[in-house]
């Protein structure tokens with residue numbers, strides 16, 4: 355069978371191209387197969403209005419998913435934190451590669467840290483999660499809504515439009531802009547978004563037996579990749595990263611808040627007694643522990659609820675759901691203004 359290139363669909367932002375290019379390199383090296391990048395322009399790239407007004411960050415994702423479902427691309431690379439918790443029928447989250455630094459960072463050209471920024475300071479972010487946690491610090495600074503790609507946001511701080519901006523460490527690392535970071539913010543101060551720092555590799559669901567003979571539809575027989583999801587998992591997935599984001603996403607799904615809500619979650623796989631946090635060698639996560647922390651905030655940051663639980667890595671979804679239930683019982687929806 356001819357080994358045509360694997361078509362990897364990507365957004366065309368600098369960040370998306372950087373992370374997709376890195377995954378393409380890994381695939382070429384490990385599969386010895388050509389991989390071509392297919393740039394997909396999304397509504398979120400075209401529009402200048404606030405992301406929260408055009409349906410959330412899901413707008414970045416749906417064009418890539420449409421291309422997968424239409425058979426125009428073989429796999430898509432997403433920032434996992436922008437991926438809605440529900441995977442559409444016909445698609446599968448095939449792999450979560452080794453996760454980057456999960457923390458947020460401050461880019462503050464004047465050199466002031468978060469603790470030093472006082473009531474006179476203007477701090478830029480487009481994220482309700484960051485805005486609420488920034489306000490909850492109680493330093494009184496003004497949170498200014500900004501959007502644009504990572505470089506645009508750094509420039510707003512350098513040009514003095516705001517005193518500082520909060521961004522993801524992972525994004526700056528992938529763009530080789532860590533030089534701009536003035537403070538790495540610990541998760542105790544600002545808890546990152548569920549899935550932050552992780553990538554998601556999605557593909558169409560195909561039968562492991564090969565081009566699906568048992569599935570209807572004009573596009574079904576076209577694929578050359580029976581078991582592509584299994585292959586991608588085998589070459590790209592990191593068991594610890596995968597377990598952690600499964601717990602965080604189960605929490606997010608359980609709290610029914612969506613990916614632009616003022617919600618943070620961070621799971622850490624613990625080096626449990628007698629177990630290795632990585633794999634048993636067969637790709638399955640070893641039986642260990644996970645520590646899951648979460649925060650929900652009132653949109654104005656006036657109140658925040660923080661909770662954490664530790665549970666088994668065997669069932670990260672159950673842990674995420676339990677933590678969501680706890681926060682719901684503690685009044686999360688009333689706090690977030692969603693009930």
Ligand SMILES: NCc1[nH]cc(CCC(=O)O)c1CC(=O)O
Pocket residue numbers: 411433434435436504520521522524525526549550551552553
């Ligand atoms: N919402 C946009 C977005 N999606 C992924 C990243 C950075 C990479 C990551 O968090 O994995 C960013 C930029 C940011 O939040 O600063």
